Amino acid sequence: MDSSHALTTTETFAGQAVELPWWRRTATRILNGPTISLGILAALVFVAVFADFLAPYPYNGTSRYTPEVGELRNKYLPPMWQARGKPQFILGTDQQGRDILSRLIYGSRISVKVAVAAVLVSGIIGTALGILSGYIGGWVDQVIMRITDSWLALPALTFAILLAAVVKPSEWNIVVILGIVYWTRYARVIRGEVLSLKERDYVRLAIVAGCSRLRIMWTHILPNVANSAVVIATLQLGVVVIAEATLSFLGVGVPSPQPAWGVMLNDGRAGLMTGSWWLSVFPGLCIVFVVLAASSLGDWFRVWSDPQLRQL
Amino acid sequence: MSPTSQHTHTALTRRRLLQSTLGGLAGLVTWQGWPRRQVAMAQKTAASGQMTWAIHVTIAPTWFDPAETPGVITPYMFLYAMHDALVKPMPGNPMAPCLATSWSESQDGLTYDFELRQGVKFHNGDPFTAEDVQYSFERYKGGGAGDLKKRVQAVEIVNPHHVRFRLHEPWPDFLTYYATPATGAGWIVPKTYTEKVGSDKFKEQPIGLGPYRLVSHQAGIELVLEANPDYWRKVPYVKRLVFKSVPEATTRLAMLKKQEADVAYGLYGTLAEEVRRDASLKLEPVIPPGTLWFEFIDQYDPKSPWSDTRVRLAANYAINRQAINEAETLGYSVLSGGIVPRKFDYALALEPYPYDPKKAKELLKAAGHANGFDAGEVSGDSNFSWMMEAVANDLTAVGIRVKVRPMERAAAFAAHREKTIKNLAFHGSGAYGNTATRLGTFVYSKGAEAWIKDPEIDAWYEQQAVERDRTKRQDLLYKIQQKLYDEARFMSVWEHGFLCASGPRAAVSGLSLIPLFAYSGPYEDVQLKS
């Protein structure tokens, strides 16, 4: 799905032109385009928003309407197409007797919320600091860049685990933590762009005209770096989803019994030895597909917005 | 049993034995003949083979030094291997003479005399004498050290094989502190060697009197021990013991199945079921003195619903302990109505409140909470998330809506101690001792981790602390436990079944041989199949 190279859909063998059949051309166009990824992501958001209607059961605990959920005697039931499976638990149950499908559906909510929020937070902080650093220069630039360098030398996961050890685990704390960890990914690139933008004529004119620094940054610089920021943000979506899943897997992310997919993977580890594969396979597949869609979209967007940014 | 103090030395030791409810008469009989019989049974052939344990904790070198044992049972996994004590629990005898061949208490209760075993040598050849006993006591700074040092006036060396402890005033629990794993003060290190190398170096290369000596230790990964052929009790069967730190339970089971380990500690739920299903593995449940319970943090706050006894009773009726027991510990845990293990001295065996959600709802209604109430959160060690979730489910089902907040083990520990926990706390304790020590920590209002503030209980507790008469002491302690039960001051769950498993190569894994001990022991008795 990487159409970064400037080839037409007719070239196949090392630069030698061959005429491709029409269906091959269409297929390539669809695969390389954003349609599939957007489709998957739209479906994800749909599921997340309408989880209450789509999920056959609540994700935790018993309720008057579904007394069999959360009952220990229903634990570790396999998906319904296997021998011991029951038709009311389509993808099986976990160690507490909770329905896997429902938990997956509610888990999508967590993934969407956390990923979008974390990307927004880190993007806003990173872009703002990048602009400040690039435009104002001087000691502000030095301070921000040194902090960026030093925090980039701290692996994201380690940083996140440490931060998580400080606060009590919750969805919003994870958003803040991921925001703190990932803003550095934006700052350097944005600063680089700002440095070159500073030399542009319209910026110089604005300075001469007496516009305040803030106004220049807001009206002239920001819109022009927004492109790069969005590109980085879309690429970061997948990274953040995996980061949140890893933290939840380690037990320091979204707290159990919330059905974050990482939490489900952690729960599923005990079942591995006894062959309860469905606990680990389904949440993992969900993560893979979501990240796949997000990063494909990011790739496509990156190329679409400016082929020269290919090297990001 | 006569409580008077006209005793001969033999009868006194009998009295001490019966302090623990396990063993009893059987212990008396075996004790009389035990040292001689053990020597007769000493095995003649040299140690051979290697046995591997997959353990659930990370090995800390502080555990190789008896002077720094905290008040938990884990370090004894290694103390039993590398060191020895004057008196320690052994198969069939909770207070068996080991380095001490006999002991006695004076009539006024102020002096304790220990006769030491002769001809015993440390791993480096140094002879074992009373000096080492005195030195080990004085350098002890682990759990309970404060109490010991405060109450013991002096440790006298009467002769190289006779030690005398003098107390300031009579202390009925002295032997509980000194002669059981409640503290490590009775575990002996060599004076000359330790003074020479210093405490830090000692932890890297410990020398002791145990059946095994340290060969190598890869910090946090693996510990290798080799048999000490000169061990006074017998020559160990297995030549090498290897302990591997494997924090993941799934991995421990996998290792067991593939014979990368011969014994695995800490398997639960579905993993334990898998052990049962697999014919080549043997499930060995152990019931150490570890009780689990929930605390009502807000019960003394008049604004909280928990201040009403009926609400606390309702919670106790609402949870289905047996179902959780069967799910996670395959039914091996012993349900309990109190926080003291029933095998402890002076423990009152209390049956828990039965599972009756209807009654729970009625009680709630009577207390004015017909629609239930929002009970906030229950926090505790995330290793027990399954317990907290199951209990939270049960409570929510009767209307007590509560969320689970698992905390990383260390953080839960700290929060409980620093009293930053709210609403409901899940807690437990595996510390050795007796009823008084357990209540002292968790019930007596000046205890380190107590949430109970009851002046009547405090008064009883202070009374029993100085009471030398066994029956009167028992009465007071029973009264405290009964009151806690009647007023539902805790929501106790059970004595936790610690599920372990052994593989096909292990003939004698050593589990459940020593009473009230969670791990394999004594190590000189473990055997591989030939």
Place this chain on the structure above:
Amino acid sequence: MHRYILTRLFYAFISLVLLSITIFVLIRVTGDPVVLMADPGAKEEDLQALRIELGLDRTYVEQYIVFATKLTRGDFGKSFMYRIPVFELYLQRLPASVQLAVAAMAISVILGIPLGIVAAVRVNTWLDSFCNVFANLGLATPSFWLGIMLMLIFAVNLQWLPVQGSGTFKHIIMPAVALGLVFTAANMRLARSAMLEVLGSEYIKLARIKGLTENLVILKHAFKNAVIPVLTFACINFALILQGSVVVESIFAWPGIGRLLVEGISSRDFPVVQATVILGGVMIIIVNLLVDILYAYIDPRIRYGQ
């Protein structure tokens, strides 16, 4: 040139200092280690005595000064839990992590480069699409989930490989694959795009016109040029792989520094966490520094532009 190097060195040093301060403060905020080490029933005086022994009763600034001065002598302090010098502990565990990182790197290069080249050579065919899908899947799969799946298939079901531990080739293969897959995918894409660039370049077109056979053209010229960015990328990321193995090490019980770090964080073993992070940071900073200098050497514009 020297000026450039000196400035970069200075910046690297500042980054290191900032990193050390960050980790110093961060780990202390996670809580009190003394509470974890002491007996559950210990009194406050015992805890305070332990704090004084470990030097934790003083202010952060004082503690940092002590820490920094010791650091200049190469002394990272002693682990609270293990009571041995942390540097020793780190060196004990480092080889295992290096082994794993090298293995993962090797897999990613050995698999990634050929796949990328093949995809570039047969661009826009099914093979290319297949490789691209594989690359995308590789980037999207969390390494820990892959590790679990591998364990499920190869260790539990098929019983071909051991579940945990280290030592033999059999032990290293699953964690290395789990860790290395992401980098395989990245290398594949890098190799592919580098290869495509080269294949479309004037130089190659000229070689074709001259009539050199396809294979010769590809192998000799394009390959050489395509491999360089991949290897650079691989070297830069070695330090990253080394640090990123935390979860994989936990799953496979691999005795490396990732596990050491996680254990240190949960047991609040300050010296261990500080040392691991700082030493890891040193590696990354040094690598970045070398790369910066290398690029400046190659491209004079960078030297004089800043």
